[in-house]
Amino acid sequence: MTNLTLQEYQFHDMKLTWLRGADKLTDAGTLFGPVPKVVWSRYYPTNEDNMMAELTDPILIQYKEKNYLIDTSFDTAKLSEKQRRNLGILSESRVEESLELLGLTTSQIDVVLMTHMHHDHSGGLTYRDVSGDLVSKYPKAKIIVNDVEWYEMRNPNNRTKGTYLRENWEPIEKQVTTFSEYINVIPEIQMIRTSGHSNGHSIILLKQGKDTMIHMGDLMLTHVHRNSLWIPAVDDYPMKSILAKEKWLRQAFENDYKFFFYHDQFLAVAQFDKEGKEFVDYVPRSRPPIIPFTDRQDRKPIFLG
Template identity: 45%
Template sequence: MALEKFHVSEDTTLTWLNGGVTHMDGGAMFGVVPRPLWTKKYPVNEKNQIELRTDPILIQMPDRNILLESGIGNGRLSEKAMRNYGVTEEAQLDKNLKELGLTRNDIDTVMMTHMHFDHACGLVLETEDGPAPAFPNAEIWTSQIEWEEMQHPNIRSRNTYFRENWEPVKHLVKTFSDSREIAPGIEMVHTGGHSAGHSIIHISRGDRDIWHMADIMPTHAHQNVLWVLAYDDYPMDSIEKKQKYITPALEREDWFLFYHDYKYRMLRWDKSGKEIAESLNRDTTSE
């Protein structure tokens, strides 16, 4: 499968890498939205599961290689977990990076919107000498709240915050409170909602504004501000932040990019939010 790229500006390129794929319960992914409604917008299989990619986005700028999210990695989940989460493919980051003339050592920054397993498993490699950082030269950025909960999960969140995903990389982690400019024109903004420490990404380079709403809008079908996940720890916060960021972005016809969407890498809607004006789709021709 060819790597999809998007040229943000003369000196900034986005490339989607293959981080693996999961299949999660559609009802959980759409919360209280009735099945007849959400199935009109997103395909579902016979097990009531929907396909959710876990594809990191490589942001290449002059002298910078920034990774947005990390995928589900390789050999990081038990057979039971693979079955429960509907994992049908693991990551191919080494292959993808090689195609780009890079290795894991060339990644200097990893932006983690949150540290749930389907975003964070790819931070660690299983080696003959034990778990090791997958990106040993990178700073790993996440919010301070997220990092604290990652290390001290509660009775609910301990099912997704795994010790083995943070202990090998703790010396690489850096945190922020409200917002942080990671590179010129690339900002992480704490929102809460999906998790207490959840963040979104705003890319403003050249004449484009691009938003990665992460898991408060994991797919294009979640654009409606009221369509939030049963997995959200604080659903009213998700709704509030979707109103704050998505509504004005739609009015400006900004772009939105996705880590999880089965079909769209990124897109922009018209001002009404009802029609897709332009999109970059995932290449499935060689699958």
């Protein structure tokens, strides 16, 4: 195992670890939707082809001798060359290696919490075994997903059929537990349906005493996307995204929640003031960004250089 270090964050009695998923490039215009490039380019960097770097790092939560995993990245080994090209894959998923570094195997994951079932979140639920059969990567885990999302995963429409893939759900369907509007996975971990990015998209709240961490999933791709109107062109229900972001961002800012991220290449954790404008606390990603800031990003956080 080489060149693999993992980022950890202690939230009271919970330990969060970002496993190493696949890195990818996505058209920046897609991820900022209706926001003009002249505006968003002051906040977030791209390469010369206007591509933005995205991480897809599953987040392991270890709490009371249980292992909970938020989303699963891709299983890059089962991607075709065409898929790799279209998805902008830059690196292989190393989730299994990450777990091994922690002294764990995929069979020791107790619960998988799926914010939604798009390919870059659900692809790592399955893999091809030595005989070439598709099987569950987390065979002993309960997999929790919103009931609307689970239905749409299995019944994609013309817009979603490129991201809701049969190979990502068929091998795991007997492990799936669904919920409607919300579920208390345990008293300290809650999943809540928001819709928006996808119809069954959900956010995740972690609670310890009076403190809360919030994972907004793809409603808030990066720290820059905390403006409720900055929504990606890939959101299936954009007005629902805006309404959900307005609600949850307001609640998070007013109650001093800490945000944690799956895709952001610069920040693992961030907390903002009551207006959501200034940083109160932050934890930068421990590994160097794939596409660093340049002088053009004159609105970037000062502490990120």
